[in-house]
Amino acid sequence: MTFLVTGATGSVGRLVVDRLRAAGAPVRALTKNPRKAALPADVEVIEGYLGELDTLPPALEGVERMYLAPLPGTVHDVVDMAKRAGVRRIVALSQIDADREAERDESEWHYHAIEKAVENSGLEWTCLRVGQFFINSLDWADQIKGDGAVKGAYGAATYAPIDLGDIAATAAATLLEDGHHGKKYMLTGPESLKRTDMVRIIGEVIGRDIRFVEQTREEAYKEMYDAGWGEAADWMLDLDARFTEHPEVALPTFERINGRGGTTFAEFIAGNADKLR
Template sequence: MTFLVTGATGSVGRHVVARLRDAGAQVRAVTRNPGTADFPADVEVVAGDLDRPETLEPALAGIERAYLFPHDDATAFAELAKKAGVRRIVVLSSASAGIEYKREHNSHSHAWHLAVERAVEDSGIACTAIRPGSFASNSLLWADAIRSGSAVRSPYASAAQAPVHEADIAAVAATALLEDGHTGAKYTLSGPASITLAEQVRTIGEALGRETSFEELTPEQGRAELLRNLPEDIVDMLLGYWAEAVDQPEPVLPTVEQVTGRPARTFAQWAADHAADFR
């Protein structure tokens, strides 16, 4: 059986490929630029673009199970997958798709990710949704400041998240692809512990072996700072999450361990894995 992985060169997709390969599965990795994908020789790398669904028809030939990176035209992918005989799709979604996490600041994310999930479900293909909360990799927003030795400038120093390592997101996705019994599941994921933004910055410093500092801004100052690098809708969503997490910390969930049998990686482990990104 060959497994299809879309978004294969992304932070989660690359780990999905690795997990499937480690399990002895044959993997077909879809990427816009196969020449720069840099996968092991036993991974079949093919050209394909979710923005151009017609390019995916050859990639789907002979595939029974697929990992779908979320995309605006998930319906087109699901239709092509059904036509090709795909029997199972594991879709990367977001915790915001859950009604219990819907807020004003993430209403667009809620609707968008829910639509992606439903596009697959409505196709009749067996579907599992992977719904991570805060990605540990969001802290890469601070990489420039930390590399330069400057303070990380942000509002809401005491916002408490439970950041999840992208490798754990991939591990849950790969488990749902490889094993039976996950059809219809919507797995909301978190890291194993609550940690504030200021503590995250300090933890990155510990991984680097040097001190790092956090300068707390007002929400207005923080918004202006973030808008230098991010779109307005993303900035407003982040600020909304952080503001809420000051008084209502992001829940710590056991899902990663329940699904994979292994504890979720800590933020300190993520920082150690990504120390080079901050040097």
């Protein structure tokens, strides 16, 4: 049984490769740049990309189960090609707001388009809905190394962020094990944290007094826009406002599937402390 990992050098896909290898599964990796990928010798590497459909037939040949990276533009064609090639199970990476997307015009669908394609495929499918990642906190590194203050609006915005490795572990588990067909799993980390909590924890772990400096929305928007966010700054600030009013709750989904507790934020920071000092 061959497992295909698409987006195999992406932030999650690369870790899915490792998890499947650790379980002894034969892995085929789809990547645009095999040399740069430097994948282990026991991984079969195929040069290709979900957005370039003519590269997919050799990647899909003989594959029974597939991890699907989120690329909505070609997802319907990709799923159709996978079905015709004999793929039986797809685990797709999605996002917590997939249902909200469904309320908008179809031209604005991203994750909802991915979910709809796999749901309608007639194959076994599982969608992993994720939100904020721990790794996003490393974007504060320059501020922390500088004056030890993290600036931003909505310090009370409360998320239950998750480690990329825990997402990959769940993807591998749902690919390897039966019993997950037709499930849309909401994946969170093990704790709900305000942004101010995250900054405090970083300080405690690296042994420094790190402050959160509350900005107005306008101040935060200008800094984010100038830093390259563009109009996406408004989207992110809207999200922060929403999770200030309606805090995200940590769910037990990861533990139920994997049989262990998820990585804590403090554990993540301890493993990445050198990037913040």
